[in-house]
Amino acid sequence: MDETDFLRGYDPNAFQRPSVTVDLVLLGVRNGKPAVLLLKRDQQPYQGRWALPGGFVGIDETLDAAAARVLREKAGIGHAHLEQLYTFGAVDRDPRMRIISVAYLALLTETAFDAALQAMPALLPAAIQVPWSGEAGGPVSVVSPENGALTLAFDHADILATAVLRLRGKLDYSDVGFALLPELFTLRQLQDVHEAILGTSLNKPAFRRRLLDKGWLAATGAYEAGTAYRPAELYRFQRP
Amino acid sequence: MDETDFLRGYDPNAFQRPSVTVDLVLLGVRNGKPAVLLLKRDQQPYQGRWALPGGFVGIDETLDAAAARVLREKAGIGHAHLEQLYTFGAVDRDPRMRIISVAYLALLTETAFDAALQAMPALLPAAIQVPWSGEAGGPVSVVSPENGALTLAFDHADILATAVLRLRGKLDYSDVGFALLPELFTLRQLQDVHEAILGTSLNKPAFRRRLLDKGWLAATGAYEAGTAYRPAELYRFQRP
DNA sequence: ATAAGATATATGTATCTTGCATATTAGTAT
DNA sequence: ATACTAATATGCAAGATACATATATCTTAT
Numbered sequence: 432m433d434e435t436d437f438l439r440g441y442d443p444n445a446f447q448r449p450s451v452t453v454d455l456v457l458l459g460v461r462n463g464k465p466a467v468l469l470l471k472r473d474q475q476p477y478q479g480r481w482a483l484p485g486g487f488v489g490i491d492e493t494l495d496a497a498a499a500r501v502l503r504e505k506a507g508i509g510h511a512h513l514e515q516l517y518t519f520g521a522v523d524r525d526p527r528m529r530i531i532s533v534a535y536l537a538l539l540t541e542t543a544f545d546a547a548l549q550a551m552p553a554l555l556p557a558a559i560q561v562p563w564s565g566e567a568g569g570p571v572s573v574v575s576p577e578n579g580a581l582t583l584a585f586d587h588a589d590i591l592a593t594a595v596l597r598l599r600g601k602l603d604y605s606d607v608g609f610a611l612l613p614e615l616f617t618l619r620q621l622q623d624v625h626e627a628i629l630g631t632s633l634n635k636p637a638f639r640r641r642l643l644d645k646g647w648l649a650a651t652g653a654y655e656a657g658t659a660y661r662p663a664e665l666y667r668f669q670r671p
Numbered sequence: 672m673d674e675t676d677f678l679r680g681y682d683p684n685a686f687q688r689p690s691v692t693v694d695l696v697l698l699g700v701r702n703g704k705p706a707v708l709l710l711k712r713d714q715q716p717y718q719g720r721w722a723l724p725g726g727f728v729g730i731d732e733t734l735d736a737a738a739a740r741v742l743r744e745k746a747g748i749g750h751a752h753l754e755q756l757y758t759f760g761a762v763d764r765d766p767r768m769r770i771i772s773v774a775y776l777a778l779l780t781e782t783a784f785d786a787a788l789q790a791m792p793a794l795l796p797a798a799i800q801v802p803w804s805g806e807a808g809g810p811v812s813v814v815s816p817e818n819g820a821l822t823l824a825f826d827h828a829d830i831l832a833t834a835v836l837r838l839r840g841k842l843d844y845s846d847v848g849f850a851l852l853p854e855l856f857t858l859r860q861l862q863d864v865h866e867a868i869l870g871t872s873l874n875k876p877a878f879r880r881r882l883l884d885k886g887w888l889a890a891t892g893a894y895e896a897g898t899a900y901r902p903a904e905l906y907r908f909q910r911p
Numbered sequence: 912a913t914a915a916g917a918t919a920t921a922t923g924t925a926t927c928t929t930g931c932a933t934a935t936t937a938g939t940a941t
Numbered sequence: 942a943t944a945c946t947a948a949t950a951t952g953c954a955a956g957a958t959a960c961a962t963a964t965a966t967c968t969t970a971t
Contacts, residue, residue, distance in 0.1 A: 447730040448688040451771055490687040490769050494760035518758045518773050520734030529730050531691055531773075533758050619948080634930055636950080641929080660946040661937040859919080874959055876921080881958080894967095900917040901966040913971085920965070928957070936949070941942105 449520075449529040453497045454485035454587065456516065456594040457506055457537045458559075459544035460611055460627045465559040467573065467591060468506060468539075468547060469581070476526050477584030481555060481573070483591070485532065498535040507550030512538040512610035517593050524586045534590045536597060538610035557581055561595055561630050568596050602628055606647055609668040617655055617663035618642070646671035689760075689769040693737045694725035694827065696756065696834040697746055697777045698799075699784035700851055700867045705799040707813065707831060708746060708779075708787060709821070716766050717824030721795060721813070723831070725772065738775040747790030752778040752850035757833050764826045774830045776837060778850035797821055801835055801870050808836050835868075842868055846887055849908040857895055857903035858882070886911035
């Protein structure tokens with residue numbers, strides 16, 4: 432921008448400024464399906480609807496810091512893979528005032544997912560149903576066992592759909608998938624996570640070979656225990 | 672966010688709000704290399720440095736509309752491929768005040784690039800030099816024939832690097848590459864654009880087959896004219 | 912006219928990747 | 942022991958890709 436335009440924003444009272452928030456898609460895999468953690472709105476607008484946890488960005492707080500703070504304050508999670516997703520800026524996305532929201536994707540291991548539910552009982556885990564295949568895109572729906580199909584507040588259904596799309600797109604060319612797994616995991620667990628996110632079943636030997644060839648997997652020599660069949664070896668994620 | 676937190680932002684005077692801008696990476700291909708259009712800052716801070724065109728987001732303006740407006744007002748371009756890139760929110764990215772900037776990537780055909788230079792003589796075309804290969808990422812540098820190496824204002828070098836990274840990543844799984852070409856083009860022109868963006872040379876027969884197989888190309892039956900050699904057929908982009 | 916030169920277009924082949932079927936291994940349960 | 946289950950390993954066909962080479966079509970020079 433040039434200086435002339437800058438002056439429009441320089442005087443804090445001369446022009447109205449939007450509020451800026453972060454909204455978090457807390458995403459994990461439960462029962463072989465992608466799941467998200469939601470909070471019920473107890474005020475208007477969208478009272479009684481379910482919403483993504485979010486919060487205002489402080490004037491001296493980076494976007495990443497705001498996302499990390501919301502993750503801590505609203506979900507009790509100290510550490511998770513956090514990445515900026517997309518910024519939603521429709522004028523009427525909040526009926527009260529102009530709010531621009533920077534959406535973040537938080538990937539949770541099953542342990543972190545359950546720990547968040549323990550720490551914050553207001554959180555509702557809901558399964559994400561993706562009615563399109565591949566990276567076609569489109570709306571997704573959210574269902575919880577007790578409450579049935581949920582209608583999300585604001586444009587949060589769009590945010591959630593964007594999150595699923597992003598995750599599907601990045602899954603096999605990047606290492607984000609490991610953020611959904613514990614430190615030690617079997618190849619079957621890894622494949623289950625990929626199948627849950629992609630919504631398809633994958634060929635086992637091909638999946639194994641492909642992932643092993645990427646150099647992301649370090650065999651530990653340890654094996655899972657307590658199985659009624661041959662135990663699988665435990666692997667650890669390592670950057671190549 | 673819940674209602675308690677919302678009240679922090681509801682009263683416009685209770686808490687300071689950041690300003691929100693859009694910054695545009697106006698990207699094209701010139702002389703076989705990626706190029707960007709820049710504006711010189713005539714005021715502090717970063718006086719005399721080169722910057723990406725940008726502007727404040729109006730209180731009743733969507734982010735996409737703000738980006739389209741800046742494209743029109745600062746580059747005189749009515750139509751271009753515009754996509755949101757990333758939102759930059761470091762606290763000190765502007766020394767005067769807190770400004771969060773939503774960066775957009777605008778892809779220009781060579782015609783649009785030249786038309787912008789004609790319409791807005793203040794714009795400087797500069798070549799982007801990418802010192803890393805593939806999608807490794809990292810800083811990029813900017814050079815203009817007359818001015819030599821340029822140092823960009825603010826965090827605009829980061830924004831530019833993000834743009835290059837995004838474009839490289841999307842180039843061969845999406846159809847964005849066609850946004851850099853005129854309506855009718857030869858396969859050689861298409862390959863030249865890909866090579867410029869990727870920074871590598873590609874195998875000609877393999878490239879042809881791969882793109883033809885994607886179903887994005889419609890042969891027109893027309894051929895380029897005035898060549899000192901066999902004329903190439905002209906193709907048109909079509910969604911499959 | 913004819914040949915030379917340049918580049919488009921087409922094709923053939925080796926190599927690499929991927930999908931699928933099948934065999935082998937290591938554990939528990941009966 | 943034998944059956945059962947799932948992990949692990951291997952073999953092979955099908956597909957994709959890189960590279961080399963051949964053919965086609967235009968202009969320019971002689």
